[in-house]
Amino acid sequence: MQPSPPVGFLKEVYSTGAPTATPTLHDLLRAKITAQGPIGFTDFMAIALYQPDLGYYARQTRQVGREGDFFTSVSVGPLFGRILARRFLRGWNEIGKPTRWRIIECGANDATLATDILREITAQSPQAAASLDYVITEPLPHLRTIQQKNLAPFGQTARILTSPDTLSDPPLPGFAFGNEVLDALPCHLIEFQNGHWHERLVTLDPNDNLTWHINPTPVSGTLAQATAPLGQSFPNGYLTEIRTNFAAFLSPLRQALHNGHMIWIDYGFAQPEYYDPARTRGTLRTFSNHRAAENPLETPGHIDLTAHVDFTALAQTAISLGCPPTTFQSQGSWLTREARPILLEMEETASPPDLSLLKQFQTLTHPAHLGARFHVLELACNHPAPTP
Secondary structure (H helix, E strand, O other): OOOOOOOHHHOOOOOOOOOOOOOOHHHHHHHHHHHHOOEEHHHHHHHHHHOOOOOHHHHOOOOEOOOOOEOOHHHHOOHHHHHHHHHHHHHHHHOOOOOOEEEEEEOOOOOHHHHHHHHHHHHHOHHHHHOEEEEEEOOOHHHHHHHHHHHHHHHHHEEEEOOHHHHHOOOEOEEEEEEOOHHHOOOEEEEEEOOEEEEEEEEEOOOOOEEEEEOOOOOOHHHHHHHHHHOOOOOOOEEEEEOOOHHHHHHHHHHOEOOEEEEEEEOEEOHHHHOOOOOOOOOOEEEEOOEEEOOOOOOOOOOEEEOOEEHHHHHHHHHHOOOOEEEEEEHHHHHHHHOHHHHHHHHHOOOOOOHHHHHHHHHHHOOOOOOOOOEEEEEEEOOOOOOO
16 A cells, blocks of 8 residues: 555556546546546556546555554554665675665655665664665655655665666666555456456446446456466456556566565465455455545545555566565564564663564564564565566
């Protein structure tokens, strides 16, 4: 549920032919559907979340936290960023403390996580901080403005780009990562009917309200290839999501790294659990004021849209790009391992333990809180990226 992934795959989505006089998001969607016919849910989700003026993530930055629409690990406090910083520093040490290295963050929202990470890296190793190129990729202008303000204390160490496409010259050792960003990548909705998968599209009813339309023709092309591993053992009416944009998302990040890692933290499942025949309505949800609902066509632009991550498909795509998985764990297990240096430092100090940090750690790792809800997939990018 973090905003603004690199959106190269969203190009042309915003061309709707709508009138210029202060349109609403519904006006834009209606104009697009009127001009093109029913649209895929990928297009709908991209517009609803990322339309530069009216999309959900373009409207404000207060979606995250207790006063917003949803709660993330960043909302818990700075410990999450400190633990990530220690992981990045460990990687920097393992590759010989290069004089130039890079961290690319996707879905940085207001840069709170970035500032937590940069403070910890600076405190632990001024040498690492001085050689670091910390890059946020952010396509939305109003978020870039907020990020620039919050990152100002770190000077030239941190910068913000609209896209990672320009980072590949030259590629550097380091990391690309995102916390709750993959679940916000637009997805297809597919429905199983009479032995075939069909795409669920968005159209207009006679009163110009958004409604569903099932494409009577079974899926074909790229979408058919993506659904092939799912098989055909599903009941009629089985509804789920599938993403075909992992490669478009990962490729420019891969091109910007060598001798590095990607780390993706999100909620989701491996493929057998994701597409369990008993999960008949999929995982697509909306969030507003910490309340989940299931109608994404209601008030687009005013509610968050999210669907769980198919970590099997993500890993397979990463392998094709030369980034094999090295770790797949629950967030609780991964953070417990990576937090060990911080916890040991707390034990060794003569002062009383920082109860605030201990509470943050418990919230982040306990299975009843965030520890079992999220998973961490680490990918190794140790060789030059394959030639496209």
